Each structure stands twice: as C-alpha cells, then as structure tokens.
Amino acid sequence: MLTKLETLSSPSSLRFPVPAPKLNQRTFHGIQNNQRSSLSLPSLGQFNPIKTAYCIISKQGRSDREEEVDVSKLCLNSNYLDFVGGKKLLSELSTLGIGGPCKYFVQVFNSSQLVSAIRYNCEHSIRFIIVGKGSNCLFDDLGFDGCVILNRIVHLEKIEPGIYRAGSGYPFNRLGIQCCSEGFGGLEFAGGIPGTVGGATYMNAGANGQETADTIYTVEIVTIDGRHQTLHRNDLSFGYRRSSFQKMEDMAAIVAVTFQLKPSASARERQQAYLQRRRLSQPLVEMSAGSVFRNPAGLGISAGELIERAGLKGFSLGGAKVSDIHANFIINSGGATSQEILELIDFIKARVNITFGIKLEEEIQYVKPYHT
Ligand SMILES: Cc1cc2nc3c(=O)[nH]c(=O)nc-3n(C[C@H](O)[C@H](O)[C@H](O)COP(=O)(O)OP(=O)(O)OC[C@H]3O[C@@H](n4cnc5c(N)ncnc54)[C@H](O)[C@@H]3O)c2cc1C
Structure with missing residues (x-):
C-alpha cells in the first residue's frame, strides 16, 4: 500500500527516495589546496525529500520485495532511505552487545541521506540519535522509542x-x-x-x-x-x-x-607502541563500551585506580562485571542486561564515594529508552 509519510503509523519498514544531490560548490574556508580550492557539499535549498516523499508500509504477510516494485514506479532514482521499523536490535549496534529494539532504524551513507533522515524525523516529531560504532553507548533493554540513524558516511x-x-x-x-x-x-x-x-x-x-x-x-x-x-x-x-x-x-x-x-617520522612507531600497551592493559576481547567513568579532575588518580582500591576489580552483578584487567571497564560477561550495568555503575559510584569521598561521573552515554 502506498501512502504519504504523514499518515504513517507504526510501520515495520518504510522507504522514500532521496533525490541525487545537486552539488553547489561551496568554498571551504581556510585550507589552501593546490589541487582543489573548494569542496562539494550538497545544496540543501534545492530539494526537500520529506515533503515530496512517498513511503511504503510493510504489512505482515506482504513481502518488502513486492512493495519495492511498487515504490520504484514512483521514483526517479533508486537511491532510497530504508527505514526499518521495530525490528533492529540495538545490541547489534553497540560494542557492549546490549539493547532492545528501536522504533525506527535507518542507515545513511552520505550527507544527503543524513539530512533527509534528520528532516524526516524532525518533521514528524520523532526523536532520533545518531550512532557510530556504539563503542561509548549503553542502550537499554527496552530499546529506543525513536529513530536510530546509523552513520555509514565513510569517505x-x-x-x-x-x-x-x-x-x-x-x-x-x-x-x-x-x-x-x-x-x-x-x-x-x-x-x-x-x-x-x-x-x-x-x-x-x-x-x-x-x-x-x-x-x-x-x-x-x-x-x-x-x-x-x-x-x-x-x-x-x-x-x-x-x-x-x-x-x-x-x-x-x-x-x-x-x-x-x-x-612526524616516529608517529607510526609511537602508534604501534600505544596499541601494544593497550592490548596488555585493556579487555579488548570482551564486550565493553570503554571507560565507564571520567577520571576525576586534578586528583592525580584515575577512576580505574579508585575502583580497584575500593576492592571492586572483578566484582560482578549478574552478567555485568568490573573487568579483571582494567577496573574502569565494565564488561558484558554474557547475557548482561542494561539494568545490571546501570546497577553496577550506581554501586561503584556509591562505594567509591563512601571509601574516598570522591564522586565519579559517567563517561559512557546511556541512551534512555523513552523521552522523559
Ligand atoms: C575497547 C574500547 C576502548 C576504548 N578506548 C577509548 C580511549 O582510549 N579513549 C576514549 O576517549 N574513548 C575510548 N573508548 C570509547 C569510544 O570508543 C570513543 O568514545 C569513541 O570515540 C566513540 O565513537 P563511536 O562512533 O563508537 O560513538 P558512539 O558510541 O556511537 O556514540 C557516542 C556518542 O557520540 C554521539 N555521536 C556519534 N556519532 C556522532 C555524529 N556523527 N554526530 C553527532 N554525534 C555523534 C552519539 O550520539 C553518542 O552520544 C573505547 C571504547 C572501547 C570499546
């Protein structure tokens, strides 16, 4: 069934065309470039895919393929934005491997698609978040009641x-x-x-x-x-x-x-040494989102050291565990829930505060499932 985007309700998949960007040469200030004095950026004033977009609603029992054929008849090009509704698990987008389904999911491969996705969400009052590798994010088991935009702009x-x-x-x-x-x-x-x-x-x-x-x-x-x-x-x-x-x-x-x-002639050597040090000091083969807490300012002691001295290295709560290798990493040791990670974070904060009178602050970005 073809319908205007505005009338959409809880689709499981919807698509709309993104017109090929008409490129305006916009000067990129400040960089002297012998080969190229300006960079091409899409001119936003020239199209508004949202207002002209038609979408497809995938209903159970009908294949997306069948509907793709329908929608392509309406579109002048095949450059679609593919919104997936209700199916994409955020655990697949996070290095912690935790997170329920998001209401909408879309991948963007260039800035025109990104702008289209943003406009669509804004015009339809859908809250959205842009995600890269999800290596600093904690998603909730309840998912996300908006649109997750996965960034694949890799030039x-x-x-x-x-x-x-x-x-x-x-x-x-x-x-x-x-x-x-x-x-x-x-x-x-x-x-x-x-x-x-x-x-x-x-x-x-x-x-x-x-x-x-x-x-x-x-x-x-x-x-x-x-x-x-x-x-x-x-x-x-x-x-x-x-x-x-x-x-x-x-x-x-x-x-x-x-x-x-x-x-720098020595940059590569330094970079390899840093990587080697990291391999020995961080749980790189485990599922984590990197350092959970920021290091406290001006105290000369890291969050990891504080957690270790508070006796919490290796401490676990369900599937959430303070890494044995680096105490500022919480790992998903198997089947951890977002609730377990959040409870462990609170527990660590309370213990460090009671022991040292220091309030740790999260570095990890917790993505709330609902707008509050
Ligand atoms: C094993 C491991 C080691 C790590 N080591 C370090 C370290 O040494 N130092 C360090 O600083 N971090 C470290 N991290 C954390 C993490 O890798 C970094 O913070 C990284 O820069 C996050 O990038 P991302 O693409 O994964 O962001 P995501 O986790 O996808 O997103 C993080 C935040 O950035 C926002 N964001 C992402 N992309 C965009 C965008 N294009 N526009 C606007 N907002 C955006 C998201 O909305 C979110 O709020 C580590 C993580 C792991 C798992």
Missing part, C-alpha cells in the same frame, strides 16, 4: 599533506593508523579507539596524552533544520571527554571532520 580525502577530511562515519582507528603510516603525528592514540570520527569528535576521545580536539581543523555539522555549517576549531570548545557538540541544541549531527596533522 576520506587528503586535502593536502597532513590535512585529512574524513566522513563522520569513517573508522577513527583506521584514520589514526593511516595518518601515522603516512608520516603525520597527532592521532597516534586513535589507532586503538574503536569508534568513528564523528563519535570521537563528539566525545573528544583521547588517550596517551593526546585528544581529538588537538588535531581538529574544522567540523562540518548539519543542524536540526537541515542546514550545513562549517565550524572552525576556534569556534569550538573542548575539555576532557567534552565538546561543544554535547551542548549544541541546534546540532543534529557531525557530518565530516578535517584534521590538521604535523609531519
């Missing part, structure tokens, strides 16, 4: 030596290894971070005395009303695992990030 451009522009879905570890291999330093730490460029920028990921913010030149975002903006490093503020983006109310998503790195 990488070398603008000039040492300047890399990466799609926000590009694997951050791959970028780190690549830059170091090509003789540029600044992202040595990134080789061991299993997230995306967008997630690392949003979280200001860091390790080994380095952090993402140190290498950022510009960040391209899309706002909730679908506008592209390019923000320069000086427009942004970063702190320990904090970025302006965490408080930017009109930002919908980071689309691309340009990094400016310094030539």
